[in-house]
Amino acid sequence: EHVLVLAMHHIVTDGWSMGIVTRELSELYAAAVRGTAPALPPLPVQYPDFAVWQRDRLEGEGLDRQLAHWREKLDGIEPLELPTDRPRPAVRTSAGAVHSFEVPAALAGRLAEVARDGGASLFMVLTAVTQLVLSRYTGQRDIAVGTVVSGRERTELENLVGFFVNTLVLRTRIDATASFGQLLDDVRTTTLDAFAHQDVPFSRLIEELAPERDTSRTPLVQALVALQNAPGGSFDLPGLRVTDQPIPREAAQFELSLHFQQSEDGGLAAVAEFNTDLFDAATVAQLCRHWLVLAGEAASAPALPLAQLTMADAGEPAAADAEAPRAFRSVVAMIAEQTARNPRAIALLHESTRLTYAELGRRSDQLARHLLGLGAGPERRIGISLPRTPDLVIA
Numbered sequence: 001e002h003v004l005v006l007a008m009h010h011i012v013t014d015g016w017s018m019g020i021v022t023r024e025l026s027e028l029y030a031a032a033v034r035g036t037a038p039a040l041p042p043l044p045v046q047y048p049d050f051a052v053w054q055r056d057r058l059e060g061e062g063l064d065r066q067l068a069h070w071r072e073k074l075d076g077i078e079p080l081e082l083p084t085d086r087p088r089p090a091v092r093t094s095a096g097a098v099h100s101f102e103v104p105a106a107l108a109g110r111l112a113e114v115a116r117d118g119g120a121s122l123f124m125v126l127t128a129v130t131q132l133v134l135s136r137y138t139g140q141r142d143i144a145v146g147t148v149v150s151g152r153e154r155t156e157l158e159n160l161v162g163f164f165v166n167t168l169v170l171r172t173r174i175d176a177t178a179s180f181g182q183l184l185d186d187v188r189t190t191t192l193d194a195f196a197h198q199d200v201p202f203s204r205l206i207e208e209l210a211p212e213r214d215t216s217r218t219p220l221v222q223a224l225v226a227l228q229n230a231p232g233g234s235f236d237l238p239g240l241r242v243t244d245q246p247i248p249r250e251a252a253q254f255e256l257s258l259h260f261q262q263s264e265d266g267g268l269a270a271v272a273e274f275n276t277d278l279f280d281a282a283t284v285a286q287l288c289r290h291w292l293v294l295a296g297e298a299a300s301a302p303a304l305p306l307a308q309l310t311m312a313d314a315g316e317p318a319a320a321d322a323e324a325p326r327a328f329r330s331v332v333a334m335i336a337e338q339t340a341r342n343p344r345a346i347a348l349l350h351e352s353t354r355l356t357y358a359e360l361g362r363r364s365d366q367l368a369r370h371l372l373g374l375g376a377g378p379e380r381r382i383g384i385s386l387p388r389t390p391d392l393v394i395a
Contacts, residue, residue, distance in 0.1 A: 003245060010163065015230045016150055017161040022233030033238045047162040057199055066200045067208055073193070074144070074169060074209055080222040081138045081345040081356075082255060084278040088342070091215045095276045096252025101288045103295070105266035110299035117302075118181055120188040123147075123227040127170060128180065128187040129295045130225045130258055133287065135174040136294075136311060139346045144171040146221035146254065147191075149198050150230065167202035168194045169221055176307040180298040183306060217255075224257040249273065256284070258291075289313050335360070350390050363394045 006021070013021075024040060031038035057063075103111075108122075115125045131143040151157075151164035170190050174183065202220075210219040235242040257273040274284045294311035301309070335357065338345065343358035355363070368376075376382055386392040 012163055013161060014150075014163050014165045015228065016152065016164070019231045019233035020159055020161050022235055026233070026236040029237050041159075043160060044156045045160065047160060050157060050160070050162065050164070054199075058201075058204070063200070066197055067205075069197045070169075070200065070205055071209060073171060074220065077144055077169075077171065077220065078140070078142060079214070079217055079344070080134060080143070080145075080255070081140060081342060082134070082222070082278075083137060083342060083345065085280045085283055086278060087340075088216050089277055092217060093275070093277050094251045094253065096250060096273055097276050097281060098249045099272045099274065099281060099284045099288060101270050101272070101285075101292070102263075103260070103268035103270055103292065105263075107292070107296055107299065108262075108266060108268045111295060114180075114184070114299050114302050118184045118188065120184055121191075124188050124191050125184060126227055126258075126260055127191065127225050128172075128184045129291060129298060130223075131170075131172050131187070132174060132180075132183065132298070132306060132309075133291050133294055133311065134223060136290075137287065139349065141174045141176075141349075142171070143174060144169055144221055146170070146224040147194075148224070148226050149195065151198075166198055167221075167224075168198055169205075170194055174306065177305050179305060180302040180309065184302070218253075222255045224254045226257070226259050228259060228261040252276070255279075256287075348390055348393055353390050355390060360394065367394055 027040060028038050058066075111125045111129075112122050115122050118125075127145065127147070131145060134145070135141060135143050146167050147170055148165050148167055151166050152160075157164060170187070172183070172187055172190055206219045213219060252273050252275040254273075255275050255278055259271045259273065260268045261270075263269050270288070272284050272288050290311040290313070293313055294309060297304075297309040297311070335347070338347070339357040339361045343361075344356050346354055347357040347360045348355040371382060384392070384395050386395060
């Protein structure tokens with residue numbers, strides 16, 4: 001028995017390249033065993049040719065137009081405020097793990113049908129479901145996620161080993177009164193628009209649009225969704241039986257990444273990659289269950305308003321009822337805990353007003369100091385007469 005490990009830095013390879021390496025290594029090995037010349041076609045270009053071509057495209061007016069487009073699309077973008085299991089480290093780490101789950105063939109088929117009916121792709125449906133789940137978890141309506149493109153639009157690049165992939169930002173505004181079909185239409189427009197402006201390298205986009213970095217987060221996007229469609233390759237080595245050896249994944253590029261790949265049975269093999277400094281495995285497993293439930297609801301009733309789609313697993317209420325009663329905690333105490341844990345999360349939404357937990361705390365502290373100055377104190381009752389506005393919650 002033998003174990004072959006091939007490790008390459010991401011700066012010189014990508015997922016597509018690994019399929020090429022596998023196929024060519026198989027051909028070279030077979031030729032060496034048989035004593036024949038390998039049947040590898042000559043490459044029309046090399047990676048330096050691509051580098052020169054890319055540099056030429058990203059100069060002058062062409063680059064200015066691309067950057068102007070992204071400035072407009074990403075103006076005012078806010079970070080994703082996922083509720084975390086632990087306080088966010090001041091400096092982001094890449095400690096990670098993965099959780100695998102399956103999208104059954106029946107559900108994958110219904111999602112593909114919704115995509116066809118909406119003139120969209122399966123990837124667009126997966127993105128719409130993911131953004132809706134993230135909106136439910138964060139309470140935010142403006143959701144930006146990243147995705148990856150192969151960067152191999154030219155046929156000359158299809159059999160070339162190298163790093164071509166690029167990260168794009170897909171930004172969608174979630175309207176709870178709209179249907180899933182309408183959300184999918186928005187995601188479709190956003191995705192096609194992003195793919196039409198994919199030439200700017202993500203690193204350059206960060207330099208232009210996020211010059212002031214938050215060391216606790218990845219710039220521009222904190223979550224990613226991808227449907228893997230790179231041509232694969234399996235070793236075909238004469239005289240040997242070859243099997244894959246899974247390698248543990250202990251790093252995470254983003255806070256949360258959902259990767260999907262079509263299975264032979266018609267379903268989707270899915271992997272959730274997550275930052276272990278932020279999330280427990282059980283939390284991510286629950287999010288994936290919620291993803292499946294919400295995907296099933298959306299596929300079954302794409303015309304329903306989003307607000308009527310649920311993501312609660314049927315077993316969750318029973319499990320909650322079975323829990324031992326928890327010690328009483330006041331609303332004030334729970335808000336204080338959430339403020340300490342995730343101060344930038346959205347705490348209050350009212351029409352055009354959005355307050356984070358930190359802002360809610362600051363405003364309530366200001367009112368408290370004002371009332372103390374008027375003689376308020378412990379056990380002294382204060383009447384409140386306010387309409388249903390943020391001021392009522394602050395008070």
